[in-house]
Amino acid sequence: MTARDENGAAVAPGGATPYWPTPLAARIYASIGGLFVYVRAMAVFLVIWHLVSLWIGNPILLPSPIAAAEALVDLTRQGEVFSNVVASLTRLGTSFALAILLGVPLGFAMGLSRNVFAMVDPLIELLRPISGIAWIPLGMFILGVGEALPTAIMFYGAFFPIVINTVVGVRSVNPGLVQAARVLGVGRAHIVRHVIWPAALPNILVGARLGAGAGWMAMVAAELIGAPSGLGFAVEWYRELLMTPSVLAFVFLIGLLGYLFDRLLRWLQRVLTPWAQTQGGAL
Amino acid sequence: MNLALRLRPFVLPALLLILWQLAAMQAAPADRMPVPADVLATGWTLIASGELPLALLQSLQRVMLGFATSAALALVLGTAMAAYRPVGRNLDPIIESFRPIAPIALLPLAILWFGTGTPAAAFIVGYAAFFPMIVNTIHGVRSIDPGLIRAARTLGVGRLTILRTVVLPGALPNLFVGARLALGVAWTSIIAAELAVGAKAGGGASGGIGQMMFVFYAYSVDLSGIIVCMIGVGVVALLIDRGVRALEYWMIPWKR
Amino acid sequence: MEALxxxxxxxxxxxxxxxxxxxxxxxxxxxxxxxSLDIVQGEFLCIVGPSGCGKSTILNMIAGLAEPSAGTVAMDGAPIRAPGSERGVVFQDYALFPWKTVRENIEFGPRFRSDARLGAAERDKLVRHYIDLVSLTGAEHKYPHELSGGMRQRCAFARALANEPEVLLMDEPFAALDAQTRLILQEELLRIWGEDLPRAERKTVIFITHGIDEAVFLADRVAVMSNHPGRIKTVMDIDLPRPRRESLRATSEFQTLADEIWQLIRREAYEATIDRR
Structure with missing residues (x-):
């Protein structure tokens, strides 16, 4: 007879020596390994950056990563990081919430009703190619330089991906599921609530992630051109002062906040739609 | 009844135009709010004088320059990352770290490094286009059915030939997805870059559609000019999108 | 010849x-x-066994796509280390290139292989020959997704043949087909293989299947495998006369051989259906 281990799998005649001690340990090793690779890759990148900055020898063109880190620490101590992050995050939160609150119901209406779709879709297709950024000059006229402009621009950038993905989500619900619910005698409202909504949710969340990405980019541009505060404004402000380390510190913060917001949405995807096949990993 | 159904698509755009007209008629003359007819007239002037097409072409040129450079880089790097695990593992953290940084945030750096001309704008465009391109290249190469590569190997085909005859066509649909996304963000970024260069460098002679919008905004205070530019931006975005789709349809006959 | x-x-x-x-x-x-197993020139060997007994792994090792942990696989006395055009493979899921037409799939080997590539004129002749041989005439310019299962199988077969290998490895090539198509293609496979040719001129075929009838109908010898781990239980000679025709299946000799094999693997085949590992 063949030797078998506790899981019933056949084992080499030589003896049962599993490769890893246990599956759990294997997973822990793997994640430590991943962290190690990440740290090593970033360390190599920072060292190269440092060497290039030494070689260029001009701290205005390219300061060393150490100078940039010092600038970040200083700006944090002075509270300037805090005020700009709060300004940008407030706009992000307001406009993203508005885009979801208006975009998702509109997408549902368009997905469920042919009439609504036929009326609204042409307008969306007319406006969509005009990117949020192209609205900045007109926006500055109408709204002036201030809080409203970046919020409105980000809303505009986030709105279309959310509407379009909601429509796609509602429309791609397997008609067999709807029929199954109907032959069980379930009414229309409950079908929308318990069949269409969960079936469309993965697409809606992918749309939210796309919208957040596009909106964030548009908002940073709007802040850079026409706002008195925020991360985009700070980047440009310090460029004019030729304080490049501070520019880099704020560029880093823009990346960090964008990344964290995407992580938050990914976490929502996992929690709300654990069954989904498409999390839009390769957005 | 039938007529009503056919008119549905025009209801909202028409309503929008009427509202705009009414609002403009209500507004004080000092607001310089144009009526739709003004925009049409301005549009005609700008097209007839060749200013608008020239500005759009200038911007498009920068987009193509930045896109071509970064697409070539992303193609090579992405294929290497997908095909060789060590390369992928080590470069992935760096790419993922830079991806969330909005391209426009780098504009101040680009101005520092390259000045306010084409190179700075092309840098921003290239940076913006790089990420959709590389992510989709990696995804495309990884999603190729390994059975096809095995089949080619059993036919005695060498590695480089497999790259050309199996990997490239296998990844092509994803490459087109990447190109469409990349050109989309590239076109958006060029406008932001030109606008910001105009705004911050005090209307330098960099040209392009974003610059033109800025001049209308800051100097001639011409709202209908701005709106014409916006429509131009939208039309070009649409043309880019449809162009890539047409190319895709033509180059991927096996998916029709 | 026989001495060889x-x-x-x-x-x-x-x-x-x-x-x-x-x-x-x-x-x-x-x-x-x-x-351990020897396969001689011109032989048609079938390997049968329950699912998961490692049949496909053996085939992959002969193809050069996998390496054994111990032991050696050799062709004409030389160890096999990598895939090569002298060994052709027909895969279970066909592995046709979706972006190539029937014609382009069939000429893929002669056109792109590392050694002894053919020029356009030679390729054209070769491809036409094999398209006719597998009865795909008229479908040359279709893409794989436009073909029926049977036609895809014919195309995959022609692609392997057009590379003119000495050994043909077939990994459950008819598994995805409906029962009627399968019967027709089995007979055609024998015709194309060249049942009437002397042994030295036939291709050596190693054919993996879990169909016992299929193995008995096609093979000169059937290697019966067992599970956990995969071993060769028996190698049975199938001394049925060639050329073989449909009517052979009804004979008592055929039934006896098939039943003998079924008895050998029956228990393990049953266990495989309730495998809880």
Whole structure:
């Protein structure tokens, strides 16, 4: 007879020596390994950056990563990081919430009703190619330089991906599921609530992630051109002062906040739609 | 009844135009709010004088320059990352770290490094286009059915030939997805870059559609000019999108 | 000619084993244990066995796509280390290139292989010959997704043949087809293989299947495998006369051979259906 281990799998005649001690340990090793690779890759990148900055020898063109880190620490101590992050995050939160609150119901209406779709879709297709950024000059006229402009621009950038993905989500619900619910005698409202909504949710969340990405980019541009505060404004402000380390510190913060917001949405995807096949990993 | 159904698509755009007209008629003359007819007239002037097409072409040129450079880089790097695990593992953290940084945030750096001309704008465009391109290249190469590569190997085909005859066509649909996304963000970024260069460098002679919008905004205070530019931006975005789709349809006959 | 058979086998499997390490859990699993088998020139060998007995792994090792953990696989006395055009493979899912038409798929080997590529004129002649041989005339310019299952199988077969290999490896090539198509293609396979030719001029075929009837109908010899780990239980000679026709299936000799094999693997086949590992 063949030797078998506790899981019933056949084992080499030589003896049962599993490769890893246990599956759990294997997973822990793997994640430590991943962290190690990440740290090593970033360390190599920072060292190269440092060497290039030494070689260029001009701290205005390219300061060393150490100078940039010092600038970040200083700006944090002075509270300037805090005020700009709060300004940008407030706009992000307001406009993203508005885009979801208006975009998702509109997408549902368009997905469920042919009439609504036929009326609204042409307008969306007319406006969509005009990117949020192209609205900045007109926006500055109408709204002036201030809080409203970046919020409105980000809303505009986030709105279309959310509407379009909601429509796609509602429309791609397997008609067999709807029929199954109907032959069980379930009414229309409950079908929308318990069949269409969960079936469309993965697409809606992918749309939210796309919208957040596009909106964030548009908002940073709007802040850079026409706002008195925020991360985009700070980047440009310090460029004019030729304080490049501070520019880099704020560029880093823009990346960090964008990344964290995407992580938050990914976490929502996992929690709300654990069954989904498409999390839009390769957005 | 039938007529009503056919008119549905025009209801909202028409309503929008009427509202705009009414609002403009209500507004004080000092607001310089144009009526739709003004925009049409301005549009005609700008097209007839060749200013608008020239500005759009200038911007498009920068987009193509930045896109071509970064697409070539992303193609090579992405294929290497997908095909060789060590390369992928080590470069992935760096790419993922830079991806969330909005391209426009780098504009101040680009101005520092390259000045306010084409190179700075092309840098921003290239940076913006790089990420959709590389992510989709990696995804495309990884999603190729390994059975096809095995089949080619059993036919005695060498590695480089497999790259050309199996990997490239296998990844092509994803490459087109990447190109469409990349050109989309590239076109958006060029406008932001030109606008910001105009705004911050005090209307330098960099040209392009974003610059033109800025001049209308800051100097001639011409709202209908701005709106014409916006429509131009939208039309070009649409043309880019449809162009890539047409190319895709033509180059991927096996998916029709 | 006959002496050649006795002197040296075309393919020799000598004490091969294959061990897997399951990536996530780190479990070691022995898929194949100590398999030895000689296949002579011009022979049609079928390997049957329950699912998961390592049939396909053996085929992959002969193809050069996998390496044994122990033992050697050799062709004409030389160890096999990599895939090569002298060994053609027909895959279970066909592995046709979706972006190539029937014609382009069939000419893929002669056109792109590393050694002895053919020019356009030669290729054209070759491809036309094989398209006719597998009765795909008229479908040359279709893409794989436009073909029926049977036509895809014909195309995959022609692609392997057009590379003119000495040994043809077939990995459950008819598994995905409906029963009627399968019967028709079995007979055609024998016709194309060249039942009437002298042995030295036939291709050597190694054919993996889990269909016992299929194996008896096609093979000169049937190697019966067992599970956990995969071993060769018996090699049975199938001394049925060639050329074989549909009517052969009804004879008592055929039924006896098929039943004999079924009895050998029945228990394990049953266990495989309730496998709880």
């Amino acid at each position: 058979d006795q002197a040296a086998p075309k393919i020799r499997l000598d004490g091969i084993s294959k061990e897997y390490i399951v990536p996530r859990t780190g479990q070691r699993t022995l898929a194949i244990a100590d398999v």
